[in-house]
Amino acid sequence: MKFIGLISGGKDSFFNIYHCLSQGHELVALGNLYPEESDEIDSFMFQTVGHDIIEYYSQCLDVPLYRQPIRGKSANQNLEYLITENDEIEDLHKLLGKIQEAHPDMQGVSCGAILSHYQRTRVENVCDRLGLTSLTYLWQRNQHDLMLEMCASGLDARIIKVAAIGLTALHLGKSIAQLFPTLVKLNQLYEVHVCGEGGEFETIVLDCPFFRTKRLEIVDQEVVEHSSDVSYLKIKVELVDKEETKFEPVESLPLLEDEFEEIAESCPEPDVSLAGLIIDHKVVTPEVNVVSTPTTVYISNLTSSKMTLEEQTVDIFTQLNDILTQHKLTFNDIQHVTLLLSDMNSFVDINKVYGTYFQDIYLPPSRICIESKGNIQSIQLSCIVLKHIQPKSGIHIRSRSYWGPQNIGPYSQSIVNAQESYKTASLSGQIHLVPATMELSTLSLAQDSALALQHLVRVKNLVNVKEFALIVCFITDDSYVPVVGSCWQDLVGKNNLVIVTVSGLPRGARVEWGGLSYEDIVGMYDDSDDEEGEETSLGCFDEYEESYVCKIGKGSLNVITLFTSKPELVKQITSFGGYRQLICNPSDFIDIQADYLPVNTVYNFKSNAYKYAIIMRLESK
Numbered sequence: 001m002k003f004i005g006l007i008s009g010g011k012d013s014f015f016n017i018y019h020c021l022s023q024g025h026e027l028v029a030l031g032n033l034y035p036e037e038s039d040e041i042d043s044f045m046f047q048t049v050g051h052d053i054i055e056y057y058s059q060c061l062d063v064p065l066y067r068q069p070i071r072g073k074s075a076n077q078n079l080e081y082l083i084t085e086n087d088e089i090e091d092l093h094k095l096l097g098k099i100q101e102a103h104p105d106m107q108g109v110s111c112g113a114i115l116s117h118y119q120r121t122r123v124e125n126v127c128d129r130l131g132l133t134s135l136t137y138l139w140q141r142n143q144h145d146l147m148l149e150m151c152a153s154g155l156d157a158r159i160i161k162v163a164a165i166g167l168t169a170l171h172l173g174k175s176i177a178q179l180f181p182t183l184v185k186l187n188q189l190y191e192v193h194v195c196g197e198g199g200e201f202e203t204i205v206l207d208c209p210f211f212r213t214k215r216l217e218i219v220d221q222e223v224v225e226h227s228s229d230v231s232y233l234k235i236k237v238e239l240v241d242k243e244e245t246k247f248e249p250v251e252s253l254p255l256l257e258d259e260f261e262e263i264a265e266s267c268p269e270p271d272v273s274l275a276g277l278i279i280d281h282k283v284v285t286p287e288v289n290v291v292s293t294p295t296t297v298y299i300s301n302l303t304s305s306k307m308t309l310e311e312q313t314v315d316i317f318t319q320l321n322d323i324l325t326q327h328k329l330t331f332n333d334i335q336h337v338t339l340l341l342s343d344m345n346s347f348v349d350i351n352k353v354y355g356t357y358f359q360d361i362y363l364p365p366s367r368i369c370i371e372s373k374g375n376i377q378s379i380q381l382s383c384i385v386l387k388h389i390q391p392k393s394g395i396h397i398r399s400r401s402y403w404g405p406q407n408i409g410p411y412s413q414s415i416v417n418a419q420e421s422y423k424t425a426s427l428s429g430q431i432h433l434v435p436a437t438m439e440l441s442t443l444s445l446a447q448d449s450a451l452a453l454q455h456l457v458r459v460k461n462l463v464n465v466k467e468f469a470l471i472v473c474f475i476t477d478d479s480y481v482p483v484v485g486s487c488w489q490d491l492v493g494k495n496n497l498v499i500v501t502v503s504g505l506p507r508g509a510r511v512e513w514g515g516l517s518y519e520d521i522v523g524m525y526d527d528s529d530d531e532e533g534e535e536t537s538l539g540c541f542d543e544y545e546e547s548y549v550c551k552i553g554k555g556s557l558n559v560i561t562l563f564t565s566k567p568e569l570v571k572q573i574t575s576f577g578g579y580r581q582l583i584c585n586p587s588d589f590i591d592i593q594a595d596y597l598p599v600n601t602v603y604n605f606k607s608n609a610y611k612y613a614i615i616m617r618l619e620s621k
Contacts, residue, residue: 003108003135004029004066004099006123009054011157011176011203012112012138012195015150019137020110021210022249023436027110028103030057030065031095033088053204053216053237060211060239066102068095080362080396081122093126100130108133111399114141115197124398137436139401140462141253143194144184151177153250156207158218161232164200165190169223169231176203204235207242209250215242252436253402255443259491260450267446267486271607274478281374282586286596290323291579293619295419296335297327298579300382300595309346309378313353316381324385331357333389334365335415336426338597340380344371344504350379355410363394367411368429368514370474371504375586375598382595384426386417393418394425395463404455405433413459422553423519425465429474430455431509440507449484449511453491460517469550469559470615471515472498472583474505478601484511485605495548495606496561498613500583500599516559518552544569546604555620562614563604570612583613 058065076084546563
C-alpha cells in the first residue's frame with residue numbers, strides 16, 4: 001500500500017519506515033509535527049528536539065514533506081484516546097487529513113511505536129477516523145534485539161537528548177552503536193530501556209540504508225542544559241552526497257518463535273482416516289437462556305425469525321438491548337460475544353450491522369465467529385456481560401505489525417474482568433494470519449496451528465493474564481485433531497482444551513483458537529503456593545469420562561470442562577447453578593437450558609472422541 005511516514009527525526013520512526021519499505025509498501029510522503037515556539041515542549045506524544053532539521057529529510061528521500069505546528073496540549077491523557085478539543089492529537093488529525101487530500105490514494109501511516117500503548121492508540125484513533133491503516137512493525141519487539149538490529153542495519157542515529165540515570169551530556173552526539181554497550185549495562189543496573197522507550201534518550205537520524213543519494217552531516221552543535229538531569233543538543237546540519245546503493249530490504253522476523261517452531265516440528269501428520277466423516281445435520285433452535293451471577297450475566301442463544309439477514313441482526317440486538325436494560329447494563333459492559341453463522345459468506349453484511357452497536361465503544365467485546373452450516377437458521381449470538389466493569393481494560397490493537405493480527409472488525413483481542421481475588425481475560429478467536437501482511441498463511445497444517453496458537457499466547461501475555469482456564473480449538477476437518485492436540489500437549493498438556501469440528505471459519509482458515517485465561521491476585525498476606533488455579537478433583541464429576549476443574553481465586557470461580565458420551569450425565573449438570581455450555585452435534589442435542597454451541601464432532605486434546613463437551617463456570621456465593 002502507499003503510505004506516509006510520520007517522522008520525528010528519531011531512530012524509531014525511520015527504522016519503521018525501513019520495515020514498511022521492506023514489506024513492499026510505497027512511501028509517498030513524510031509528515032511531521034513541530035513546536036511553534038521552543039525546541040522542547042512537554043508533549044506526551046511527539047519528539048520535538050531537533051525539529052529544525054526535519055526539512056532536510058524530504059531531500060534525502062525525494063518525497064514531499066508536510067508539517068503541522070503543535071498547538072494543542074496533552075489534554076486527554078487516558079490510555080485510550082477519544083476526540084478531545086485542544087489536544088495535540090487533533091493536530092495530528094489535521095496533518096494527516098491535509099496529506100490525504102494531496103495523496104488520496106494513500107492507505108497507510110508508518111508509526112514507530114515500540115511499547116507505548118499511549119502512542120499506538122492515538123495514531124490508530126486518527127487512522128480510523130481517516131480510513132487509514134497504522135503500520136507499526138516495531139510494535140512489541142524485544143528492545144535489546146531491536147536496538148542490535150538497528151545498529152547492524154547501517155542506520156546512523158545520534159543521541160540528541162538524555163534524561164535518565166547514567167546518561168549525561170557527555171553521551172550527546174554519540175551514535176546508537178557507540179552507546180549500545182552502555183545502554184545494556186544501564187538496563188541491567190537500573191532497568192533503563194535499551195531503546196529509550198521510557199524517555200531516557202532521543203536520537204536524530206543522519207543516514208539510513210534507504211536514503212538515496214543524500215545524507216546529513218553535523219556541522220555545528222551546542223549543548224543545552226534543560227534541567228539538572230536533562231540535556232539536549234542544538235545542531236546544524238548540511239546535506240552531503242552519498243554513493244547510491246541498491247536498496248536491501250531488512251529481514252522480516254521469523255513467523256514462529258523458536259518454541260512454536262519446535263511445537264510444529266513435533267506434530268504428527270493429519271489422520272486422514274478421520275477425514276470426510278459424514279455428519280447428519282439438524283437445525284436446532286434452543287431457547288434464549290439468561291443466567292445472572294454475582295459478577296456476570298450470561299445471555300445465550302439469541303436468534304431471529306425475521307426475513308432478511310439485516311433484519312435478523314437488528315432483531316437479535318434489539319433482544320439483547322432489552323435484556324441488558326433489564327439488568328441495568330449496556331453494550332459497553334459486554335466482555336465477549338460468540339457469533340454463529342449458517343453461511344460465512346454473509347459475515348461481511350452481518351458485520352456491518354454488528355459494528356454499528358459498538359462504534360462508539362473504545363474497547364468492544366472480544367469475539368469468536370464460526371460457521372455452523374445446517375445447524376442453525378441464519379444467525380445465533382451469545383455473550384458474556386460483566387457487572388461493575390469499571391475501569392474497563394483490555395487490548396484493541398488495530399495496527400499492522402509482526403506481533404499478531406490487527407483488529408479489522410468491531411472487536412477487541414481481549415477484555416479483562418478484574419475481581420478481588422482474580423482476573424480473567426476473554427480471548428478472541430485467533431486464526432493463522434501472517435501479521436505483517438494480514439494474509440492467511442499457507443504453511444503446513446502443524447505450522448498454521450502453531451501460528452494461530454502463538455497469536456493467542458501473545459494476546460494473553462500482553463494483557464498479563466497468563467494462565468489458560470479453558471480453550472476451544474475449532475477445526476474444519478477431523479483429520480486435524482491429532483495435530484492441534486499435539487500443539488496443546490506440548491504447550492500446556494492439560495485437559496482444558498475442547499477440540500471441535502465446524503463447517504467453516506473466518507477467511508477460510510483451517511484452525512481457530514479462543515477461550516479464557518486467568519490470573520490469581522495474591523494479597524500481601526496470602527500464601528502464593530496455595531492450590532489456586534490448579535486442577536482440582538471434585539467427586540461429583542468423577543462419573544464423567546474426562547473432567548478438568550480449574551480453581552481460580554481460591555475457589556471464587558471454578559471453570560469446569562467435562563467430556564462424556566452419556567446423555568444421563570449431561571442431564572445431571574442441571575443441578576448446578578451458574579453458567580453452563582453444551583457443545584455437541586444437533587443430532588445429540590439435549591435441552592438442558594444452556595448456552596448451546598452446535599458442532600460436528602467433539603474431541604479432547606488426546607484425540608478421544610465424545611458426543612458432548614460441557615463447560616461450566618461456578619462462582620462461590
